[in-house]
Amino acid sequence: MSWEVDSEELTNFSSSKTWNAVRNRGPTRNWTQNIWFKGHVPKHAFTIWIAHQDRLPTRSRLSSWGMNVSPLCCLCAVYEESRDHLLLRCEVSESVWELVLQRLGYNPFGFHTWTAFSDWLSMRDKVTSRTLKRLVAQATISSIWTERNKRLHEGEARTPQGIFRIIDRFIRDTILGKIKRKEFMSLMQQWLRRE
Template sequence: MVQESRDHLLLRCEISESIWKMALQRLGYRSFLFHTWTSFMHWLSHRDSSCPLLLKRLVGQAVVYELWTERNRRLHDGIATTSAAIFKQIDRFIRDAILGNRRRKHFHPLMQHWLRFE
C-alpha cells in the first residue's frame, strides 16, 4: 500500500495524474505533470502566455478540491468515480465560477480561454 502524502494524493497517483492531464490540456499546455507540491505552487504563481493566472489558480483550486473529495468518498463511502466524471465536475465548477463573476473585469476573458481547447 502506498503511503498517503500530499504529493501522492494530489499530484502523482493514477487518478490525479489523469485529471491533471485533462486540466492542463484544457488550459492549452502540452502534457507535463507536477511531481512535487513545490513545482505545483511555482506553476500557480508563474505568469505565462499560455493561460491567465486567475484561470490557472481557479483550476488548481478546483482540481485539488475534487481530488480531496474523491479521496474521502473512496475512503469513507467506498464509492469510486472515474477520472472523466471527476473532470466533468471540475469543468462545471469552473464554468459556474466564471459565470458567477462575469461582471468582474478580470473574469471576462476566462470562459473563452477555458473553452478554447475543449
C-alpha cells in the same frame, strides 16, 4: 475627539486600522497570492491552504499519529498516501491533471513536488491567465481530495473523466457567477477554447 492608531491621528474611528494595529501578524508568504487571489472560491482556497501547509489528514499522516489505518492511497492502493502522492503523483490524480492541463492549453506534464506545483501557479505565461490557472488548480485539488474522501467514507469511485466533468462544470458556473468582474470577463473563452 480624535483617535490615534500607530501614531496616526484619525478624525473618525476605523475598526480596520485598529484591528491591523492590535493583531499579531506574521510575515506574508510568497505563496499566499496563489491561494487568496481575487475571485477565489473560499471552500477550495481553504482546502489548498491546508494542503500547502501539508496539514491534510492523509492516511500516511494518520498512520504516523499511531492510528490503526493503512497508509496506502485511497485512489490507487499502491503507494503511501502523502499529500504530494495523493494530489499530484497518484495515477488517478495524474490522469485528472492531464485532462485539466490539456483544457488550459498546456502540454501534459506531471508535478513531482508541491514546490514545482506552487511555482507553476505563480508563473506568468502566455498560455492562460493566472486567475484561470489558480481557479482551476484549486478546483482540481479540492475535487481530488473530495474523491479521496468519497472512496474512503462512502465506497464510491469516479473515473478521472468523471472527476474532470465535475471540475469543468464547477469552473463554468464560477466564471458565470463572477462574469462582471474585470479579471473574469475573458475566462470563459479561455476555458472553452480547447474543449
